[in-house]
Amino acid sequence: MLEKDIENVLISQDDLRDIVMRMAKDITDEYHDKFPILLGLLKGCVPFMADLLKHLDFHLEIAFMNVSSYHGGTASSGEVKIDMDLGTPVKNRHVLITEDIVDSGRTIDSVVDLLKYRGAKSVRVATLMDKPEGRVLDFTPHYVGKTIPKAFVVGYGLDYQEKYRNLPFVGTLKPKIYMSEE
Numbered sequence: 001m002l003e004k005d006i007e008n009v010l011i012s013q014d015d016l017r018d019i020v021m022r023m024a025k026d027i028t029d030e031y032h033d034k035f036p037i038l039l040g041l042l043k044g045c046v047p048f049m050a051d052l053l054k055h056l057d058f059h060l061e062i063a064f065m066n067v068s069s070y071h072g073g074t075a076s077s078g079e080v081k082i083d084m085d086l087g088t089p090v091k092n093r094h095v096l097i098t099e100d101i102v103d104s105g106r107t108i109d110s111v112v113d114l115l116k117y118r119g120a121k122s123v124r125v126a127t128l129m130d131k132p133e134g135r136v137l138d139f140t141p142h143y144v145g146k147t148i149p150k151a152f153v154v155g156y157g158l159d160y161q162e163k164y165r166n167l168p169f170v171g172t173l174k175p176k177i178y179m180s181e182e
């Protein structure tokens, strides 16, 4: 039913599986002896983080933060707000943030700064997707699943007005979906 609103599939379910396995291997090489905090940025991280952590065969702690910047539209508002803070102290801990997508870089840059300010031993970012053309800040994620063009995508955690997060793949929406909302 949701699939009928999709114009193009950008990352298929098979591709997602391969991407997650590759990232899990790279992350395991780096973190297997570090007992890191795997910090998910809600809500977009949920499918990616859930799939990723099943392939991380070492001790880790999970935590979540909810920060918002888009407020339901398709263009960044430029404001980042902490709606829910993580409950775990990060002082002297290695933190690996799992994010659905890095676009302007504002969201992730402020979260990284905050965690460093709180005394994290290291802070790195694993993002499923990177949209470097949207960048307004100089920020390079440490682990990238796939670099994509500057298009608005939905599915596998990413939403348009809170919808489509439950699609099992990533794709672009048909233009009529945006037009019918206006």
Ligand code: IMP
Pocket: 044, 069, 070, 076, 099, 100, 101, 102, 103, 104, 105, 106, 107, 108, 151, 152, 153, 154, 158, 159, 160
């Ligand atoms: P940034 O602060 O501009 O890097 O935006 C990052 C956040 O904006 C992501 O965590 C997403 O929640 C949202 N976002 C950015 N691009 C898209 C997109 O193409 N589709 C859905 N959400 C997006």
